[in-house]
Amino acid sequence: MRRSEGSGSIADIGRALLGRLLALGPVLFGITLLVFLLNAIALGDPARAAMGQRADPEALERLRRDYALDRPLAVQYVTWIGRLARGDLGTSFREQRAVAEVIAERLPATVRLAFAATLVAVVLGVAAGALAAVRPGSALDHALMGAAVLGISTPVFWLGMMLALVFAVTLGWLPVSGYGGGSLRHLVLPALTLGALHTGTVARMTRSSLLEVVRQDYVQTARGKGLPERIVLGKHALRNALIPVVTVIGIGLADLLVGAPLTETVFAWPGVGRLLVAAVGQRDLPVVMGAVLVFALVYVLGNLLVDLAYLVIDPRTRRAAT
Amino acid sequence: MPRPDALRHRGFLAGAALFAVFAAASLGAPWLAAHDPLDVAAGAGATLERPSAAHPFGTDVLGRDLFSRVLWGGRVSLAVGIGVEALAALLGCAVGLVAGYYGGIVDAALMRITDVVMAFPSLVLAIGLIAVFERPGLDKVIFVLVALGWTTIARVVRGAVLALKTREHVLAARALGVSNLAIMTRHLLPNALGSLLVAATIGVGGNMVAEAGLSFLGLGAQSPTISWGALLADGQSFLASAPWVAVFPGVALLLAVLGINLLGDGLRDLLDPRFRE
Numbered sequence: 001m002r003r004s005e006g007s008g009s010i011a012d013i014g015r016a017l018l019g020r021l022l023a024l025g026p027v028l029f030g031i032t033l034l035v036f037l038l039n040a041i042a043l044g045d046p047a048r049a050a051m052g053q054r055a056d057p058e059a060l061e062r063l064r065r066d067y068a069l070d071r072p073l074a075v076q077y078v079t080w081i082g083r084l085a086r087g088d089l090g091t092s093f094r095e096q097r098a099v100a101e102v103i104a105e106r107l108p109a110t111v112r113l114a115f116a117a118t119l120v121a122v123v124l125g126v127a128a129g130a131l132a133a134v135r136p137g138s139a140l141d142h143a144l145m146g147a148a149v150l151g152i153s154t155p156v157f158w159l160g161m162m163l164a165l166v167f168a169v170t171l172g173w174l175p176v177s178g179y180g181g182g183s184l185r186h187l188v189l190p191a192l193t194l195g196a197l198h199t200g201t202v203a204r205m206t207r208s209s210l211l212e213v214v215r216q217d218y219v220q221t222a223r224g225k226g227l228p229e230r231i232v233l234g235k236h237a238l239r240n241a242l243i244p245v246v247t248v249i250g251i252g253l254a255d256l257l258v259g260a261p262l263t264e265t266v267f268a269w270p271g272v273g274r275l276l277v278a279a280v281g282q283r284d285l286p287v288v289m290g291a292v293l294v295f296a297l298v299y300v301l302g303n304l305l306v307d308l309a310y311l312v313i314d315p316r317t318r319r320a321a322t
Numbered sequence: 323m324p325r326p327d328a329l330r331h332r333g334f335l336a337g338a339a340l341f342a343v344f345a346a347a348s349l350g351a352p353w354l355a356a357h358d359p360l361d362v363a364a365g366a367g368a369t370l371e372r373p374s375a376a377h378p379f380g381t382d383v384l385g386r387d388l389f390s391r392v393l394w395g396g397r398v399s400l401a402v403g404i405g406v407e408a409l410a411a412l413l414g415c416a417v418g419l420v421a422g423y424y425g426g427i428v429d430a431a432l433m434r435i436t437d438v439v440m441a442f443p444s445l446v447l448a449i450g451l452i453a454v455f456e457r458p459g460l461d462k463v464i465f466v467l468v469a470l471g472w473t474t475i476a477r478v479v480r481g482a483v484l485a486l487k488t489r490e491h492v493l494a495a496r497a498l499g500v501s502n503l504a505i506m507t508r509h510l511l512p513n514a515l516g517s518l519l520v521a522a523t524i525g526v527g528g529n530m531v532a533e534a535g536l537s538f539l540g541l542g543a544q545s546p547t548i549s550w551g552a553l554l555a556d557g558q559s560f561l562a563s564a565p566w567v568a569v570f571p572g573v574a575l576l577l578a579v580l581g582i583n584l585l586g587d588g589l590r591d592l593l594d595p596r597f598r599e
Contacts, residue, residue: 030438035450042454153580155531157538158554158572161561165569169562176562257443262535266558276446277539280453292450296442 013311020307024300031296032084036077039289089293090286094279099290103272107294109179110271113194113263114256116187120195121202121252126245128199129206130238134229136211144203151200156259160193160266177268186267194263198252205248209241216240250306257295327592334588340581344574348397355390360546370564380566382556391548392571398549399575402460403530403582406467410529411522413468414475418514419506421476422483433480436473444470445535458541460533460549467529478521482514516593523586527579534575550575 071079083090089099132144151159167189168176180186213219214237222236223229261273268274272291279287329335347354371381379388421432439447451466452458483506486492492509500508530550536542537551538558545552550571557568 026434027438027441030434031441034438034442034447038450038454149580153527153583154576155534155572155579157535158568158575161554161558161568162572165561165565169565254443258445261446261449261539265539276449277541280449280458280541283453283456285453288450288453292442292446295446299443300441 016311017308020304024304027300031293031300032081033077035289035293035296036080038292039080039285040073040076042285084293089290092279092284092287094282094284094287099286102275102287103290103294106270106272106275109269110260110264110273112182112187113190113269113271114260116191117193117195117198117256117259118249118252120191121198122249124195125199125202126206126238126242128203130210130233132203133207133210133214134233136207141207145207148200148203151196151203154196156193156197157262157266159196160189160263163189163193164266177266179268179270190263190267190269193266194256194259197255197259198249201248201252201255202245205245206241209244210237213237213241246306246309250303250310253299253302253306257299260295331588331591333584334592337581337584337586337588340577341585344396344400344578344581347393348400351390351393351397355387355393357387357390359386359390359394359548370560370567372564373566379570380564382567383560383564388553388567388570391553392550392574395548395550395553395571396574396578398460398543398547399530399533399551400578402464402467402533402549403526406464406471406529406533407522407525409464409468410471410525411475411518414472415479415511415518417472417476418479418481419483419510422480423487423502423506423510429480432476436476439470440473442470445532448532448536449539449541452536452541458536458544460537460543460547463533463536463542466536467532471525471529474521474525475518478517479511479514482517483510486510486513520586520590520593523582523589527582527586530575530579530582 087100089103091097092099092102095102128144128148132141135141164176167174174188175186178186210233214233219232219237222232227236260271261277263269264271264274265277272294276288276291276295279285279291368377368381369383369385371377371385373380377387377389379392382388382391417432417436421429448463448466448470451469452462455462487510492505495505495509533542533549534551534554537549538555540555543549543552553571554568554575557565557571560567
C-alpha cells in the first residue's frame with residue numbers, strides 16, 4: 001500500500017512540475033521579447049547607440065549585421081533568440097568582448113552575496129520569529145516585530161550606508177567596502193544589508209505561522225502529554241510552521257535581485273548588479289540587456305525551484321496543480 | 323471610507339500623523355527652509371559643517387544648508403511617489419476594468435502581459451528601461467515607474483470586477499441597456515475603490531523607495547534637482563568625513579515610507595472586508 005502511494009506521489013510531482021514548466025513558456029517568451037524590443041528601440045538608430053559620434057563605419061556595419069538591423073523585427077527576434085540559445089549575448093561596446101564572458105566573470109560574486117543574504121534571512125528571521133511567538137504580546141515580541149518592520153521599511157542602500165558607518169567607519173570592526181579577494185569579513189555587511197528586508201518578512205511569517213500552528217490539536221496534545229514548552233514549540237510546531245515560510249523565501253528572491261544593484265554599489269561589490277549600473281552609465285547596451293536578461297532568468301528559474309521545493313514539502317499542492 | 327474605528331487603530335493613526343508631518347513639511351518648504359537649498363553661500367564658506375543651531379542638519383560639500391535641501395528634496399520625493407502612483411493607478415484601473423469586465427481572450431491577453439511585467443524584478447527592469455534613453459533624469463524615472471507600476475492595481479481591480487459583475491445591480495444595468503463604459507465606471511469601479519486605495523497607498527511608498535534607489539545610482543534626479551535619493555548619493559561620498567550628509571535624508575525617507583506603509587496597512591484593516599475580524 002505504502003509503495004503504491006509513494007510512486008503515485010512521484011507521478012503527481014512529475015505532472016505538477018510539467019504544468020509549471022509549460023506555464024514558463026509564455027513568461028520566457030514575454031521576457032525575451034521585452035528585452036529584445038528595448039534593445040531594438042535603443043539600437044534602432046545605431047547612431048544613437050553608445051558608439052555615438054566616434055563610431056567608425058566598420059563597427060557600425062558589424063553592429064547592423066550582428067543584430068540583423070536591416071531585416072524585419074520578427075526576423076531580428078528569431079536571429080537574436082538563436083544566438084541566445086547558443087549562449088551568445090552579443091559584444092560589449094566598451095570592452096569589445098563577449099557579454100556572456102563579462103557577465104560570467106561577475107556572476108560568482110553576486111551568487112555568493114545572494115546565498116549569504118538568504119542564509120542571514122533564514123537563520124535570523126526564523127530565530128526572531130520563533131522567539132517572538134513564544135510569548136505573543138510581550139516586550140520581546142514587540143521589539144522583534146518592530147525591528148522586522150524597520151528591516152522591511154528601510155531602503156536597502158541607506159541601511160547599507162548606515163551599517164558601514166557604524167561597523168566600519170566608527171567601530172572599525174569590518175571593512176567599509178570591497179570584495180577583499182573573497183574574504184568572509186568583506187561579506188558580512190553586504191549580506192546583512194541585502195538580507196535585511198528578507199529577514200523581516202521571514203520573521204513576520206514565522207511568527208504568524210507559528211501562532212497559527214500552536215492552536216492546532218496536535219500541538220495541544222503534545223502539551224497535554226506534559227512535554228516541555230521548548231520541545232512542543234521547537235519540535236512539533238516549528239517544523240509545520242516552516243511550510244509557508246518556504247514561499248516567503250521564494251518571494252524574497254525578487255527582493256534579493258532588486259537589492260543587488262544597490263547593495264553592490266554601496267559596498268563596491270564586483271557583481272552583476274554593479275556591472276548593470278555601470279553599463280547604463282556608459283550606455284553599453286549589450287551588457288545592460290544581457291544583465292537584465294540574466295536577472296530575469298535567475299528570477300524565473302528560482303521561482304520554479306521554490307515551486308518544486310513546495311511540491312516536495314507539502315503534498316496538498318501536488319493535487320492542486322493538476 | 324474610514325469609520326470611527328480609524329480613531330482606535332494605532333498603526334493607522336501613527337501612519338497618518340507621520341504622513342501629515344511630511345506632507346506639511348513639503349508643502350511648506352518655501353517658508354520653512356531658512357536658506358536657499360542651492361545657495362552655496364548659505365554656509366558662508368563653511369563646507370561639510372557639523373549640525374549646529376544655524377544649520378540643524380549641517381552643510382554639504384559646497385556649503386549648502388542640508389536642512390533646506392532635505393525639505394526641498396522631500397517635495398520632489400513625495401510628488402514623484404504620489405504622481406507616479408496616480409498615473410499608474412489610472413492605467414491599472416483601465417486594464418483591470420477591461421480585463422475583468424470583458425473576460426475571455428481580452429482578459430487572458432491583458433493578464434499575460436501583466437504576468438510578464440510582474441515576472442521581472444522591477445528595479446532591474448527599471449534600470450534596463452532607463453538605459454534606453456540617451457541620458458537619465460527624473461522625467462525618465464517617472465515614465466519608467468508608471469510603465470512598471472500599474473500591475474498590482476490592475477490585478478486588484480480585475481479581482482473586484484470579477485467578484486461584482488454577476489451581482490444583480492450590474493446585471494440589471496446591463497439588461498436596461500446601460501453602456502459598458504457606464505457600467506464599468508459607475509457600478510464596478512466605485513465598489514473596487516477600497517482595495518484600490520489600499521494598493522495605491524502602499525504603492526506610493528514603493529515608488530518613493532524606487533525613485534530614491536534610482537537617483538542614488540545616478541540614474542534619476544540630476545543636479546540641481548534635489549530628491550532624497552540624490553542627496554543620499556552625495557552622502558555616500560562623504561560617509562567617513564561627514565556622516566550627517568547621509569544620515570538626515572535617509573531618516574526622512576525611512577520615516578516617510580514607514581508612515582505611508584502604516585497608513586496603507588491601516589487602511590487595509592479598516593476598508594478591506596477580508597481583513598476585518
